[in-house]
Amino acid sequence: MKAHLIMPAVIVGALLLAAFSTGSPIFLAGAVLIALMVAFSFLGVWQAARTLEVQSDLSGRSVQRGESVMLTVTVKHKGIIPIAPMLLELYATPDTPETAVRLKDAPGRTQKLTLPFHATHVGVSSPGVKSCTVEDLFGFFSMTKQPKAAQSELLVLPMPFQVEQLTFAPGDSGLETMARATEDVTNPSDIRAYMPGDALKKIHWKLSARKRELVVRRFEEPVLPDALVLMDCSPPPSWGHPEAEADVRDSLLETAASVMNSQMATDHAVRLPLLGEHPVELDKAMGMPMILENLARVDFSETDKFERVLLLETRRMRKVGATVVISARLSSHMVDVMIRMRRMGPIVRLYLVTFTPDDPMVLPLISKLQQGQIEVCYVTPVPA
Numbered sequence: 001m002k003a004h005l006i007m008p009a010v011i012v013g014a015l016l017l018a019a020f021s022t023g024s025p026i027f028l029a030g031a032v033l034i035a036l037m038v039a040f041s042f043l044g045v046w047q048a049a050r051t052l053e054v055q056s057d058l059s060g061r062s063v064q065r066g067e068s069v070m071l072t073v074t075v076k077h078k079g080i081i082p083i084a085p086m087l088l089e090l091y092a093t094p095d096t097p098e099t100a101v102r103l104k105d106a107p108g109r110t111q112k113l114t115l116p117f118h119a120t121h122v123g124v125s126s127p128g129v130k131s132c133t134v135e136d137l138f139g140f141f142s143m144t145k146q147p148k149a150a151q152s153e154l155l156v157l158p159m160p161f162q163v164e165q166l167t168f169a170p171g172d173s174g175l176e177t178m179a180r181a182t183e184d185v186t187n188p189s190d191i192r193a194y195m196p197g198d199a200l201k202k203i204h205w206k207l208s209a210r211k212r213e214l215v216v217r218r219f220e221e222p223v224l225p226d227a228l229v230l231m232d233c234s235p236p237p238s239w240g241h242p243e244a245e246a247d248v249r250d251s252l253l254e255t256a257a258s259v260m261n262s263q264m265a266t267d268h269a270v271r272l273p274l275l276g277e278h279p280v281e282l283d284k285a286m287g288m289p290m291i292l293e294n295l296a297r298v299d300f301s302e303t304d305k306f307e308r309v310l311l312l313e314t315r316r317m318r319k320v321g322a323t324v325v326i327s328a329r330l331s332s333h334m335v336d337v338m339i340r341m342r343r344m345g346p347i348v349r350l351y352l353v354t355f356t357p358d359d360p361m362v363l364p365l366i367s368k369l370q371q372g373q374i375e376v377c378y379v380t381p382v383p384a
Contacts, residue, residue: 225321
């Protein structure tokens with residue numbers, strides 16, 4: 001509790017001194033009146049703070065970047081003594097700083113406030129009330145209470161955009177492979193009874209002789225090569241402004257979402273490992289809603305350099321037909337690893353997120369990548 005009682009205490013003291021000195025009841029009545037005013041002010045603040053209820057509701061639990069939701073705050077108390085309009089302190093979010101709002105236009109014991117919340121950046125937000133300050137009409141007393149209800153979570157999802165379909169290494173296009181053969185004759189997996197129309201070369205003659213009935217070999221269907229998406233989950237490079245750095249993070253996440261979305265209609269599996277404090281590997285079978293939610297929760301906390309991550313992922317290249325690298329930085333070591341990936345078979349595509357595609361420090365590295373038959377695409381961060 002914070003009190004500002006110096007002035008009323010001085011006035012009450014002066015009135016009491018005058019009353020006892022002169023014997024006048026008027027001064028005594030004035031002192032009693034001011035004392036009662038202070039007492040009722042304290043009682044009003046105490047009663048309202050004791051019965052205070054704060055509730056925050058969002059019009060949606062998840063939105064795409066650039067959309068808006070409405071935050072409705074309802075404040076109730078059971079105090080019967082009038083108090084000043086309450087002061088609400090709102091939590092800081094990735095899009096807005098910590099702010100204070102006074103409910104000036106919402107008198108009464110139930111006060112409601114509706115605020116628009118624009119989702120500017122991808123991530124997890126918790127818009128709501130951090131604390132509520134109750135004050136009396138004269139500013140003598142104030143009490144600050146924190147809401148008991150848990151914060152509401154708002155997921156700001158990345159917004160996919162159109163990207164070119166991935167190209168796979170020659171002979172691994174998927175549809176061509178399936179058209180070429182529906183069974184791998186070098187890899188029998190089981191047997192079954194002969195059916196009219198089965199090719200004679202599939203008959204297992206030795207086993208048929210033992211069983212005294214015709215049986216044929218069953219073969220595994222050829223497995224299509226995967227698409228592997230590798231996104232740099234370490235903190236993006238600094239551009240000298242927090243808003244620019246947030247735009248870069250948004251572009252990294254939205255590029256990854258776009259590549260995953262473009263592969264949903266294909267026959268190829270696609271995988272996206274996300275590293276950091278809570279590592280997870282996304283794949284096509286999860287569906288886009290789950291993929292977008294996991295991308296929104298990426299905190300870019302990976303401590304290993306992306307060069308090392310790329311080097312470790314080269315172990316998968318034998319089973320991969322296309323590799324996508326998404327990063328906001330480019331180094332000579334990264335270039336060497338990507339060229340090594342390409343020589344191991346898969347088509348490699350780089351999405352470079354940058355504000356300066358013509359950076360003279362980067363152009364020689366881009367030229368080297370292109371000479372190594374690596375596709376290079378630029379992504380320029382765009383604010384919501």
